[in-house]
Amino acid sequence: MSSIEPAASAAQSRVHAAAQGRWQALPLIADPRLRWGLNLAVLVYIALVWGSTDVNWQRVYQGLDRGAAFVASFMSPDFISRGGDILAGLQESLTMTLVATVIGIVLAVPVGLGAARNIAPAPVYFFCRTLIALSRTFQEIIIAILFVTMFGFGPLAGVFTLAFATIGFMAKLLAEDIEDAMNEPMEAIRATGASWLQWINYAVQPQVMPRLIGLSLYRMDINFRESAIIGIVGAGGIGATLNTSINRYDYDTSAAILLLIIGIVLMSEYFSGYVRQWTQ
Amino acid sequence: MLTLEGLSKRYSTGDLALDQVSLQVPAGQVMALIGPSGAGKSTLIRCVNRLIEPTAGSVVLDDVDITRLRGAGLRQARRQIGMIFQSHALVERLSVMENVLSGRLAYVGFWRSYFRRYPPSDIQQAYLLLQRVGLESMLDKRGDELSGGQKQRVGIARALMQNPKLLLVDEPTASLDPKTSRQIMRLICELSREQHLAAIINIHDVSLAQQFVDRVVGLRAGKIVFDGHPDALTAEILTLIYGEEDWDASRDEAAEQDSAALSQPDPLATIARGAHP
Amino acid sequence: MFANGRNEMPLKLTDNKPEWQRREPLQQYAIWAGWMLGVMLFLLCWKVISDNTIWEFLDDAGAQGLSLVGRMIPLDWSITGSLLLPLWDTLNIATVGTALGVLIAFPLAFLAARNTTPHPALRGLALGVIVSSRSINALIWAMLLVTIVGPGIFAGMLAIALRSIGFVGKLLYEAIEEIQPTPVEAITATGASSNQVLAYGVLPQIMPAFAGITVYRWDINIRESTVLGLVGAGGIGLQMNAAINNLAWGQVATVFVLIFATVVLSEWVSAKVRHAVI
Numbered sequence: 001m002s003s004i005e006p007a008a009s010a011a012q013s014r015v016h017a018a019a020q021g022r023w024q025a026l027p028l029i030a031d032p033r034l035r036w037g038l039n040l041a042v043l044v045y046i047a048l049v050w051g052s053t054d055v056n057w058q059r060v061y062q063g064l065d066r067g068a069a070f071v072a073s074f075m076s077p078d079f080i081s082r083g084g085d086i087l088a089g090l091q092e093s094l095t096m097t098l099v100a101t102v103i104g105i106v107l108a109v110p111v112g113l114g115a116a117r118n119i120a121p122a123p124v125y126f127f128c129r130t131l132i133a134l135s136r137t138f139q140e141i142i143i144a145i146l147f148v149t150m151f152g153f154g155p156l157a158g159v160f161t162l163a164f165a166t167i168g169f170m171a172k173l174l175a176e177d178i179e180d181a182m183n184e185p186m187e188a189i190r191a192t193g194a195s196w197l198q199w200i201n202y203a204v205q206p207q208v209m210p211r212l213i214g215l216s217l218y219r220m221d222i223n224f225r226e227s228a229i230i231g232i233v234g235a236g237g238i239g240a241t242l243n244t245s246i247n248r249y250d251y252d253t254s255a256a257i258l259l260l261i262i263g264i265v266l267m268s269e270y271f272s273g274y275v276r277q278w279t280q
Numbered sequence: 281m282l283t284l285e286g287l288s289k290r291y292s293t294g295d296l297a298l299d300q301v302s303l304q305v306p307a308g309q310v311m312a313l314i315g316p317s318g319a320g321k322s323t324l325i326r327c328v329n330r331l332i333e334p335t336a337g338s339v340v341l342d343d344v345d346i347t348r349l350r351g352a353g354l355r356q357a358r359r360q361i362g363m364i365f366q367s368h369a370l371v372e373r374l375s376v377m378e379n380v381l382s383g384r385l386a387y388v389g390f391w392r393s394y395f396r397r398y399p400p401s402d403i404q405q406a407y408l409l410l411q412r413v414g415l416e417s418m419l420d421k422r423g424d425e426l427s428g429g430q431k432q433r434v435g436i437a438r439a440l441m442q443n444p445k446l447l448l449v450d451e452p453t454a455s456l457d458p459k460t461s462r463q464i465m466r467l468i469c470e471l472s473r474e475q476h477l478a479a480i481i482n483i484h485d486v487s488l489a490q491q492f493v494d495r496v497v498g499l500r501a502g503k504i505v506f507d508g509h510p511d512a513l514t515a516e517i518l519t520l521i522y523g524e525e526d527w528d529a530s531r532d533e534a535a536e537q538d539s540a541a542l543s544q545p546d547p548l549a550t551i552a553r554g555a556h557p
Numbered sequence: 558m559f560a561n562g563r564n565e566m567p568l569k570l571t572d573n574k575p576e577w578q579r580r581e582p583l584q585q586y587a588i589w590a591g592w593m594l595g596v597m598l599f600l601l602c603w604k605v606i607s608d609n610t611i612w613e614f615l616d617d618a619g620a621q622g623l624s625l626v627g628r629m630i631p632l633d634w635s636i637t638g639s640l641l642l643p644l645w646d647t648l649n650i651a652t653v654g655t656a657l658g659v660l661i662a663f664p665l666a667f668l669a670a671r672n673t674t675p676h677p678a679l680r681g682l683a684l685g686v687i688v689s690s691r692s693i694n695a696l697i698w699a700m701l702l703v704t705i706v707g708p709g710i711f712a713g714m715l716a717i718a719l720r721s722i723g724f725v726g727k728l729l730y731e732a733i734e735e736i737q738p739t740p741v742e743a744i745t746a747t748g749a750s751s752n753q754v755l756a757y758g759v760l761p762q763i764m765p766a767f768a769g770i771t772v773y774r775w776d777i778n779i780r781e782s783t784v785l786g787l788v789g790a791g792g793i794g795l796q797m798n799a800a801i802n803n804l805a806w807g808q809v810a811t812v813f814v815l816i817f818a819t820v821v822l823s824e825w826v827s828a829k830v831r832h833a834v835i
Contacts, residue, residue: 015419018407021400023377026420049649052642059707067705092609095602102599137820138813139784141696145801150621156610229696232788236609246700254701258693265692329746358748368739373761382757386748393749394756435743442747 070251077259078252082241086257089238092155093227094264096237100159100227101220104166111167112174113200119178128171135168144230155236162223162230169219170212177211217272221265228261281307281478282328282446287337289323289502297323298334299502307445308476310469312489312510315499316522321482324499325448328480329361330354341446359386362439362477364468366451369435372424376415379423379434380406383441402441409437413467429460436468440475447472447479453488461485465492486513625806632814633807640796640815646710647792647819650785651778654717659771662687662722666729672741673733673759687730690723695781699790710791717778717785724774732766733759768834776827783816 017023029035079086114120114128135143143164147157189203231239238257245253282305289298297320305311313321326332328339330346339346346357362383370379384402385393392398398406410416413433423431432452439447449468453461465483469492472479483489489496490510498506498521506517515527667673669683698716706712741758749757786794793812800808 011417011420015407015416018377018403018419019416021404023398023403023406023419025378025396026375045652049653052645053649053653053710055711056707056709060711063705063707070701070705091605095605098599098602099606133821137780137817139780141784141787142797142813142816146625149625150618151615152611154610155606156615159606225692225694229694232696232700236606242697243700246704249704258697262689262692266688269688331742331746355748355750358746361746363743363746365739365743368737369743371740371744371757371761373764374757378757382744382749383747385744385750385753385757390750390752390756393753438743438747448746 066249069249070254073251073255074259076252077256078250079256079260082245082250082253085241086238086253086260089231089241089257090260092158093224093231093237093239096155096158096162096227097220097224100162101166101216101223103159104163104219104223105170105216107163108167108170108174112171112178115171115175116178128175132168132172132175135164136172140165140226141230141233144235145233148234153234153236158227158230158235158237161235162226165226166219166223169222170215173215174212214272214276217268217275221268221272224264224268225261281305281342282480283338283340284324284328285338285340287324287327287334287339289320289327289332290335297502298327300337301499301502301504302337303497303504303507305446305478305480307478308473309495310472310479310481310493311495311497312493313480313482313497313499314484314486314489314521317484319499320502321499322450323502325363325450325480325482328446328448329358329363331363355386359442360444361446361448362442362444364432364435364439364447364449364452367428367431367455370423370426370431370438373422375420375422376410376426376434377406377419380410380437380441383438386442406437406441409440410434412471413437428456429464432456432460432464433467436464436471440471445477447477447481449479449481449483451482451484453483453485461488465489469493486518628804628806629810629813631807632810633805634811636796636800636808636811637815640793640812643786643791643793643796644815644819646713647782647786647794648779650710650713650717650790650792651775651782651823654714654782655721655771655775655778657714657718658721658774659725661718662725662729663767665722665726666733667755669726669730670733672736672738673755683726683730687723687726690719690721691727692723693720695720695778696784696788699785700788703789708789708791713782713785713790713792716790717782720781721774721778724777725770728770729763729767732763732770736762765834769831772827772830776823779823780820783819 014023027035029038111128111131114124115132117125120128140161144157144161147160147164151157151160189199194202227237227239228242229237229239231237231241232243234240238261242254242257245251245257284301284303287298287301288296290296301320301324313324315321323332327334328346330339334347337347341357341360344357346354349357371382374382378396381396381398381402382393384398388398388402407416407419410419413436415430415433415437418426418430423434426434447468452464452468456464465481465488468479468481471477481489481493490513493510496506496508496510496513497504498517500521505520506513518527519525665683665686668675668679669687671680674680674683695716698719699712702712702715706715736759740762741754744754744758782792782794783797784794786792786796787798789795793816797809797812800806800812
């Protein structure tokens with residue numbers, strides 16, 4: 001009872017003050033100790049970061065010319081000199097993306113089903129959830145390094161890397177969707193005596209499908225962008241060529257590759273918007 | 281006080297929403313605007329403060345032609361026109377007090393308004409208005425914590441914070457239940473009379489309009505087809521405005537509804553009638 | 558034909574007995590054709606990949622994997638002390654980078670949103686910046702910046718910032734386009750200036766989305782920042798790179814564990830904040 005009164009009288013005093021022309025907006029965080037604590041923490045953090053960050057401003061100043069050269073190179077991109085490498089690299093990146101996304105989505109279905117608490121038995125649940133956690137925690141390039149060690153250089157390692165990353169991404173969302181899905185239709189189908197597979201097909205799938213299409217397209221977009229990097233560690237794709245051109249300050253070639261990447265991402269965005277409309 | 285002269289609005293699709301509307305509203309007159317959907321009532325109201333740009337004609341408020349104004353001049357003119365909306369007009373995440381004070385935005389500089397540093401006179405006025413509409417204890421409640429009727433009251437207080445000369449009211453009761461509708465209509469009309477404001481109320485509930493307003497203007501297909509006293513709304517006139525219908529039967533029904541509402545105790549009526557000047 | 562007008566589940570009369578099909582025949586064929594095309598494309602791409610693969614390596618992939626794990630397993634905890642400062646650097650790269658990116662993305666989103674942009678040309682420009690920033694990963698930005706401003710965490714911070722502009726900008730301008738228009742109309746009708754309309758009508762409506770998007774991106778950026786060191790842009794990636802080059806897999810495993818712990822923590826913080834701002 002006593003905790004209600006202070007709040008009520010605080011509100012009353014604000015009303016009273018307003019009647020006399022005094023009013024201030026309430027702060028975002030009501031608890032003053034929390035508010036001051038957070039503000040202090042932020043200030044302390046800024047001070048610490050300032051202290052521990054060593055920026056060599058001289059070097060930055062010297063580098064500005066090179067920066068300008070990089071920006072200027074977008075006006076004169078060079079698709080020709082290393083055209084062969086670029087074409088081969090892009091081909092690898094695109095094929096890797098498609099194959100990895102498909103394999104990843106296909107495998108994500110059983111993993112996602114196994115990671116949904118309301119339909120998976122406990123050991124399966126824990127195994128799948130661990131798999132998903134490992135896949136999502138590490139950036140694709142770390143996974144690429146491991147797979148290159150296991151499978152050797154080349155796009156196969158890249159396919160497995162992206163597929164593994166796709167599994168983690170899609171399976172987690174799939175599992176969440178299944179866990180959130182309404183129980184009534186699920187039980188209704190069960191009650192008709194349907195087999196487990198039929199149950200998945202008629203009760204689980206329709207509730208979960210629409211979002212999955214959009215997410216698959218989104219993941220394909222991410223996979224393409226990642227495929228442009230993992231080449232740095234030897235997992236195929238255009239990353240190797242890009243890395244080389246940057247290290248040699250061959251900015252015209254870099255600009256060409258980057259423009260191609262931006263162009264492909266733009267096109268895929270239009271395409272996915274179209275597909276989403278068509279499936280709606 | 282407000283003169284509309286030949287006001288027209290033609291949309292780029294070719295639709296003529298308003299066709300040479302001319303009318304005069306003297307200070308202190310509460311006027312209802314009735315008509316079927318698509319007749320142009322909302323368009324007319326929004327052309328007055330130029331939320332919609334008229335394609336022809338003029339809007340003159342106290343010798344100032346609003347249609348000729350730009351930028352700061354237009355904003356100054358808008359200050360004098362308070363507008364009350366049908367629904368969703370409050371900024372839901374802001375408190376009641378902030379919503380009411382936003383009526384003074386045109387009188388207060390950007391940074392003062394951003395940091396909510398309003399002058400004490402504004403705060404007192406806001407408090408008094410909230411008291412007048414019965415919500416002074418809800419100063420700090422968020423907009424989305426209020427009921428429909430309460431939100432409308434806040435909207436009314438906000439409009440009056442501007443100390444306007446003219447009130448434009450767009451379907452104030454459309455999303456409210458019959459009893460709250462009466463309370464809100466009564467509140468708007470009483471406040472207009474108290475502060476000697478002109479008011480144009482866009483409303484579809486004809487019987488509700490008839491009970492509270494001084495003058496009724498009927499709009500059909502962008503043209504004025506009736507302009508007179510609420511009692512002059514016979515069945516023939518209503519047919520002219522809305523089309524064929526069994527008007528007498530629906531009027532009896534409406535009368536029954538009203539008498540039922542009147543027989544229930546109305547605790548907020550005393551507040552609406554204003555204990556304080 | 559159902560009331561919604563779409564011929565979704567047409568009824569066919571066969572021998573005067575209604576037969577229910579899920580789709581119109583033509584639609585059915587189109588879908589089959591689409592699937593066939595997709596499968597063919599997939600097989601084509603698979604061929605390209607396998608042509609570039611030395612399949613012999615695959616035979617001992619399993620053995621390789623196990624031996625890799627074997628080399629990692631006695632984790633080398635001795636380097637943990639030397640990893641704390643790089644971890645702190647990684648955290649800063651992510652946080653400062655996100656802050657910088659959000660600072661730029663915020664006004665950019667207003668320029669890119671249909672309902673708040675002052676001019677369609679500016680809108681096009683803003684959208685162009687957002688798309689470019691979105692298409693290029695932080696690691697690529699880092700590679701470029703290391704050659705321009707030199708190796709170190711400054712390059713890392715800029716790389717994260719440049720990537721975040723696109724992500725935050727896109728989600729933010731979509732949120733701006735989805736606000737309710739009537740409160741904005743109402744504030745305009747009081748005679749407020751356009752800045753006041755933004756501050757009172759638009760800003761409060763997008764605040765929850767803004768906070769959620771920022772924290773979400775910060776969480777992703779923590780992950781991204783861990784690998785920037787591979788190209789010299791600071792953070793724990795440097796230690797990881799060194800350990801891998803030395804084939805000191807025990808140390809690599811320790812780095813992995815630390816990264817895992819950090820990401821789990823940041824995800825927890827991110828979920829908590831996003832939950833609190835609804």
